[in-house]
Amino acid sequence: MLRLVLQEILLFSLPFLTFAGWLLFARRSPLDHAEWKPQWTRLVLAGLFxxxxxxxxxxxxxxRTADGYVPPRYENGRLVPGHFQ
Structure with missing residues (x-):
């Protein structure tokens, strides 16, 4: 689960990393707030997309698999606990 969350965070940060790379390539400072301020909305929307x-x-x-979670059920008057197949 952690891998999936980290993967989505990396995908969201791709536009920001690309913009920082472009700023470095254009010989501008990626640490300058004035360079980032007009682009925040576009970068966030691109990351969300x-x-x-x-x-x-x-x-x-x-x-897709046919196997999965089998919920608990009653069988012959006894409760069979849920399990994964």
Whole structure:
């Protein structure tokens, strides 16, 4: 689960890292607040778009299995606990 969260954080930060790289390439300071201020909205929206697109693609292309969680149930008067198959 931690890997998935870190992966989404990395995907969200891609536009910010790309912009910082562009600032370095253009010989501007990536630490200057004036360079970042006009771009915050675009960078956040681009990051959100990348994260949502990755989640949609994962949902569409993920491997489906018939196995999964079997909820608890009564069988012959006894409670059979839930389990994973």
């Amino acid at each position: 990348i994260v949502v697109a990755s989640l949609v693609m994962t949902g569409l292309t993920a491997e």
